[in-house]
Amino acid sequence: MRIDIVTIFPEFFSVLDISLLGKARQAGIIEVVAHDLRAFTHDRHRTVDDTPYGGGAGMVMKPEPWGEAIDSIVGPGRSDAVLVVPSPAGEPFTQAVARELAAESHLVFACGRYEGIDQRVTDHYEGRMRVRLISLGDYVLNGGEVAVMAMIEAAGRLVPGVVGNPESLVEESHEDGLLEYPSYTKPSVWRDLEVPPVLLSGNHGAVAEWRREQQIERTRRVRPELLSD
Numbered sequence: 001m002r003i004d005i006v007t008i009f010p011e012f013f014s015v016l017d018i019s020l021l022g023k024a025r026q027a028g029i030i031e032v033v034a035h036d037l038r039a040f041t042h043d044r045h046r047t048v049d050d051t052p053y054g055g056g057a058g059m060v061m062k063p064e065p066w067g068e069a070i071d072s073i074v075g076p077g078r079s080d081a082v083l084v085v086p087s088p089a090g091e092p093f094t095q096a097v098a099r100e101l102a103a104e105s106h107l108v109f110a111c112g113r114y115e116g117i118d119q120r121v122t123d124h125y126e127g128r129m130r131v132r133l134i135s136l137g138d139y140v141l142n143g144g145e146v147a148v149m150a151m152i153e154a155a156g157r158l159v160p161g162v163v164g165n166p167e168s169l170v171e172e173s174h175e176d177g178l179l180e181y182p183s184y185t186k187p188s189v190w191r192d193l194e195v196p197p198v199l200l201s202g203n204h205g206a207v208a209e210w211r212r213e214q215q216i217e218r219t220r221r222v223r224p225e226l227l228s229d
């Protein structure tokens, strides 16, 4: 998988060299390149924003640098890449969306700042490639970089070969539509708190049943809307 990120803070993504994704990059499973949007400006001040038409507070990101930056990544004409734009106005980011992104061969992430990116950028690229506005939640960040980091981690870890034991991806929260069951390890007693006896029983059927019950109970308590689908 190839991941390109366009941002005014490319250094923000250097942390990806360290984490789990660092090994995936070294193994050539995932290639991540961050591009500085200002490299696609041509004025002395390297301007990427301007005042909004129609008035209002804040600044809007100019379309020209974005067009040059994205064209430098996907070339002219149509592209199989997916342009992913974090936005409070986007579709909710879920584990299912993470799986969809993990199945793509080329993702281009556009990190907006200020009041967002001129609408014509996504309008233009919708005619050339798949474009997905994606929201991480109903809150507003100062820019898309934190959202992109989360999406890259959530999708990247699902790419075959990135996580050592693929089994560990199966029993996770949201993989089966439920929250995950509680986990325990040694010691069996800690500060007078005991591990649930069923987990020490060696009865794998009883353990599986208990875990499923815990998933349902926890989901009903914390995220009841997940049970109504």
Ligand SMILES: Nc1nc2cc(Br)ccc2s1
Binding pocket: 086, 087, 088, 111, 112, 113, 114, 115, 116, 135, 136, 137, 139, 140, 141, 142, 143, 144, 145, 147
């Ligand atoms: N929740 C989110 N807030 C923001 C703000 C900006 Br500015 C760009 C992207 C996102 S995603």
